[in-house]
Amino acid sequence: MIDPALLRDHGDVVRSAMTARGADLSAALDALAALDADRRRLLPEIEGLQREQNESAAAVARAKKEGRDTAALQEDSRHRAARIKELSQQLEAVEQQRRDALLVIPNLPHATVPAGASADDNVEVRRHGTPREFAFTPQAHWDLGPALGIIDFERGVKLAAARFTVLMGAGAQLARALINFMLHVHTTEHGYTEVEPPFMVNAASLTGTGNLPKFEADLFKIAGDWDLYLSPTAEVPLTNLHRGEILDGARLPIRYTAYTPCFRSEAGSYGADVRGLIRQHQFDKVELMIVSTAEDSYAEHERLTGNAEEILRRLELPYRTIVLCTGDVGFAAAKTYDIEVWLPGQQAYREISSCSNTEAFQARRANIKYRPEGKKKAEFAHTLNGSGLAVGRTLIAILENYQQEDGSVVIPEALRPFMNGMARIERP
């Protein structure tokens, strides 16, 4: 949620930020500003009447104690009560509309975010490793995996639906090893606390992160008499851990990591990445999440992105890091780095992590505050999140980058301790 006071006092800043995003929100912002003005007109009027009503009630109490007649006072109060009720109903309607309007306004891009209209305008900030030279034509993982007997696409469809997959044998083991490896590095070297959250979340949590109300179509909702959704990312439960709390500033930054399965309906992406493991309705991810002070959040953002990159460096996978431009940065984010891993089967860098600083956008929606050390007034925290990393896509990257001419796949050195020492996955 953007700061309502910013729209009120510096509407031009908000408007130009939305233009930079390529979002035409001028009508929505006009409506929001009008609702805000209505609210500020109604509120003092109601509060003044309530004050009179409180005084009147006290006068009745005094009069009764002294045995005087209170009929006139009560009659007066009755009229005022009706007026208060009438105005309050108006205010309630205005506030509801104002809330609804605020919840669909995206975040303001940070000043360091490059201007641009689409993903084509994203800017590469660094590149690590060199794509391997193959003496043969490298295969895509959707050929490698089934040939090794470790990925079964057909049976995933049989068990559930398209975009569900079964991992078998060394494939399942590899996914589990990756999860353990990532959690191990983040908890023992990067200072994150491991969390196992619920894999289903409620509407309040999804509203806090910004998935609701605007992106309900991307979610799987639980049928029946439940206000629950399958979590699309651990960002949702981790960010909401401190929803409605005021944290001690001395405790910040708080860093969490969690392995969870993630569930996304992938509505509207029917033509994209239909082959292979890239885009699934269910996938595993190790998430990184940080609650930070406002001053430190951009330093934390760099750190978090580096923590995610470190996994790829340990696995010796070539990657590049790009910063999303104003036209591509997500709804809740002020700034996002995408980390893209090299996939020889596609001869392309593909997203394997997305690391965002949402500043106070989610904190305002989820009411996450902290009391700066030595200060009395609580402030909105900044929240950050990033994949550290997407497990399925990491598995793909290993298969494709470490494939051998005979169709076997070498296990990266760093992963072998988590694979019971296995050094290679052979064809059956």
Next chain:
RNA sequence: GGAGAGGUGGCCGAGUGGUCGAUGGCGGUGGUCUUGAAAACCACUGAACCCGGAAGGGUUCCGGGGGUUCGAAUCCCUCCCUCUCCGCCA
């Protein structure tokens, strides 16, 4: 799934229609005392929003929502949550 009990400020715990945002205790902060600490004593100690340049003033909040009333923590309705027992179960 069945039966019962209960949700009050950071915590414990009073309060069953009239200045109650709420007695008291604990915890916390500051002070007095002390070489220092403890103890004792004193004071302060929630949040959101509105008006205001500020100082300050005001409104709301006793699980959520609605209702009765001049007036609700207190009465009524409803929803949510927690706990206990039984059943079932990993």
